[in-house]
Amino acid sequence: MILIATIICIALELFSPRFTLYRNFNWFQSYGMYIHNLTGSWSVWSGPVGVVLVLLPPVLLVALLQNWLDDIMLDLFLLVFSVAVLGYCLRYDPVEKTIDNFIHAREHDDNEAAYLYACELGLDPDDQSSDPARLMTDAVLTQPVERLFSVIFWFVLLGPLGAILYRLSWLLHSHPAPGWADDDAFQGAARRLQGILDWLPVRLLAIGYALTGSFEDAIHEWRDHEQATSADIGKTNQTILRYAGYGAVHIDRFESAVTEGEEHRLETTAIRTARGLVLRSLLAWVIVIALLSLAGLAAW
Numbered sequence: 001m002i003l004i005a006t007i008i009c010i011a012l013e014l015f016s017p018r019f020t021l022y023r024n025f026n027w028f029q030s031y032g033m034y035i036h037n038l039t040g041s042w043s044v045w046s047g048p049v050g051v052v053l054v055l056l057p058p059v060l061l062v063a064l065l066q067n068w069l070d071d072i073m074l075d076l077f078l079l080v081f082s083v084a085v086l087g088y089c090l091r092y093d094p095v096e097k098t099i100d101n102f103i104h105a106r107e108h109d110d111n112e113a114a115y116l117y118a119c120e121l122g123l124d125p126d127d128q129s130s131d132p133a134r135l136m137t138d139a140v141l142t143q144p145v146e147r148l149f150s151v152i153f154w155f156v157l158l159g160p161l162g163a164i165l166y167r168l169s170w171l172l173h174s175h176p177a178p179g180w181a182d183d184d185a186f187q188g189a190a191r192r193l194q195g196i197l198d199w200l201p202v203r204l205l206a207i208g209y210a211l212t213g214s215f216e217d218a219i220h221e222w223r224d225h226e227q228a229t230s231a232d233i234g235k236t237n238q239t240i241l242r243y244a245g246y247g248a249v250h251i252d253r254f255e256s257a258v259t260e261g262e263e264h265r266l267e268t269t270a271i272r273t274a275r276g277l278v279l280r281s282l283l284a285w286v287i288v289i290a291l292l293s294l295a296g297l298a299a300w
Helices: 002-015 017-022 026-039 048-069 076-089 093-107 111-120 132-142 144-158 160-174 184-212 215-226 233-249 251-258 263-299
Strands: none
Touching: 002 076, 002 144, 002 263, 026 048, 026 160, 048 076, 048 160, 048 184, 076 144, 076 160, 093 111, 093 132, 093 263, 111 132, 132 144, 132 233, 132 263, 144 160, 144 184, 144 263, 160 184, 184 215, 184 233, 184 263, 215 233, 233 251, 233 263, 251 263
16 A cells, blocks of 8 residues: 555656645644744743654644544545545655746857756855755755655555645744744744754655765765764764765866866756656665565565
């Protein structure tokens, strides 16, 4: 069931852009503000307890539904529920459109449009010194963990419960509701929770980069830069993915070629190569999930 649901949702995410239109988490912000208004005067709200208070009801509801649907009609209803929850929690397609638009703009020498697309993925509009192509490459290598891989990992481990737990934890600090953003302790706790949930998926994805790219270079870059990072678990996770990806695709060959007068073509080639690495890693994950599923059936 886990394998079937995962394959269906990945196929919908990669090949059916309309599926994105049905994702809306505004309800979660409204619900969170209601909880905040009820408990905001409590001193324990500012920190891990507040995060748990917000997450517990929806996560518990999904867990109860998951348990109730188990073993009904050969898990057919559980499969439908799993596809709905996992599909709702994935969010890969929007960034793909931005990257495609950036590549198209750069290849047609529309640098102004390319810069605007880069700003959509986090480039500071006032920062004229940053390299938009570098930002795009970083986004290709690092953002899939929060958009795809961590959700899939926790879904495989815990079912729909794991998928909704991760996505709502991510929303707490990435898209805070009014009232949350000003609470530093609450935001810090939410950020640490996502860093913890990302810890193992990040390292498994970095291994995927190594196995589907240049293994030795990926591991070397990973080890060198992991030791130089800060105590912030989220920043460490991002650094590991970025540099493991750099090593896996030999990013230096694109950087050295940029100085030879072929900047636009080679920059987009670097981005395409990084995206190919991510898709190969995704295929490797699906194969591993399939093998684990077959092993479970054989044991049963």
